[in-house]
Amino acid sequence: MIAAVALLLAGCAPGAVSPDATPLPAPSSPVAEPVPATPSAPAPSPSFSPDPVPSITEPPTQETAPPAPPPPPALLELSDEGDDVRDLQHRLLQLDWFSGKITGVYAEDTRLAIEGFQAKRGIPVTGAVDQVTLDRLHSMTREPTRDEMYNVLTPGPAIYAQGSKGDGVKDLQARLKQIGWYSPKIDGIFGAQTLEAVKGFQAKRQIPVTGEVDQRTKDRLYGMTRKPTADELNNVVRAATPSTMTLDDRCLTGRVICISKAQRRLAWVIDGTIVDTMSVRFGSELTPTRNGVFSVYWKSKNHVSSLYDTPMPYALFFSGGQAVHYSADFARNGYNGASHGCVNVRDKSAVAALFDAARVGDKVVVYA
Incomplete structure (x- = not known):
């Protein structure tokens, strides 16, 4: 009976009564009331966790560097002409970046001057x-x-002019001789050769070319030269000392910057006569200084190398990017170093005088 009731309860909703049920007669003897079974907690339905959907990882985005900003527009550049270029050239001249006459043409010399100024x-x-x-x-x-x-x-x-005589003219001639503008004997007479020397000096330095020595000419000449010795004023030539440089035959005629690698010396030579000498150093085995006969093709007083960002004062370019110039490193460290192919000079006053004396077109001889 209990089992039957249990089956009935299991198949119906709890507490529900069938409307068609007929009441049973009362039993003659007491019947034990079945104790209703406490329904057990329904078994939890199995939960199904769906397999995780694999996430798709996006490949990392390659961040590209932003493009370099375009260079600012040029106001003046190579091949331009006109008064704006003249203004530019004179301003560069004021800072010693430009030399020679104002042309109004933006040529290679102006471009190189701007490069140096910018660097x-x-x-x-x-x-x-x-x-x-x-x-x-x-x-x-x-x-x-x-x-x-x-x-x-x-x-x-005019302070001195053609026809002037005396010690002042002697001093003038000796100073012109120091920088290669005058080669005859010192005689204290302002003649035709002195006149031509003064004209050449003036033309080179943008001074009115008159052949007369005015204050501007005198100041510029004195600023580039030293006080002549008594020997210089009286044409006394001392015997050569053992340190005198041995010249290559190619250095014996004309105006020559004569450079010996073996002697590690540079000589400024005019018609075979040594005007001045100075110690020099050269490029390394990886960046050798070229041997040969060249000529000065460009002068740049305050040059800065655009390749190495290094100052190259008093640069006299003779072969591509190779030049004679002052080197602060050479002055400081001597021969414990080398150039990138240039001819380094450590005596600043000597190379400054050479820079002023040398002209574009002067011969340069480099030999072993």
């Missing part, structure tokens, strides 16, 4: 004039006059 001041080196370069140049210079832009020079009163 020295941390401006991107392009050789073209952008607004930053122009503003910096204007802040360091004054506006040139029209006469300056067109090479119109006004001379001052």
Whole structure:
């Protein structure tokens, strides 16, 4: 009976009564009431966890560097012409970056001057004039006059002129001789040869070419030379000392910068006569200084190497990027080093005098 009741309860909703059920007669003897079974907690339905869907990992995005900003627009560049270029050239001349006459043509010499100016001041080196370069140049210079832009020079009163005589003329001749402009004997007479020497000196330095010595000419000459000795003023030539440099035969005629690798010396020579000598050093085995006969093709007083970002004062270029120039490293460290192919000079005053004396076109001889 209990089993039957249990089966009934298991098959029906708890507490539900069938409407068609007929009441049973009361039993004659007491019947034990079945104790209703406590329904057990329904078994939990199995839960199904779906397999995790594998996530798709995107490949890392390659971050590309932003493109370099385009260079600022050029206001003046190679092949430009006109008064703006004249103004530019004279401003560069004021800072000793440009030499020679103002032409108004943006040629290679102007481009190289701009490169040097830009490199020295941390401006991107392009050789073209952008607004930053122009503003910096204007802040360091004054506006040139029209006469300056067109090479119109006004001379001052003459101190010495053709026909002048005396010790002052002797001093003048000896100083011109020191820098290679005068080669005859010192005689104290301002004649035709002295006149031509003064004209050449003036033309080289943008001084009115009159052949007369005005204050501007005298100041410039004295600033580049030393006081002559008594021997110089009286044409006394001392016997050569053992340290005198042995010259290559190619150095014996004309105006020559004569450079000996074996002797580690440079001589400034005019018609076979040594005017001055100085110690030099050269490139390493990896960057050798070229041997041969060359000529000075460009002068740059305050040059800065655009390749090595290194100052090259008083640079006399003779073969590609190779030049004679002052080297602070050579002055400091001597021969414990080498150049990148240039001819380094450690005597700054000597190479400054050579820079002023040498002309574009002068011969350069480099030999072992």
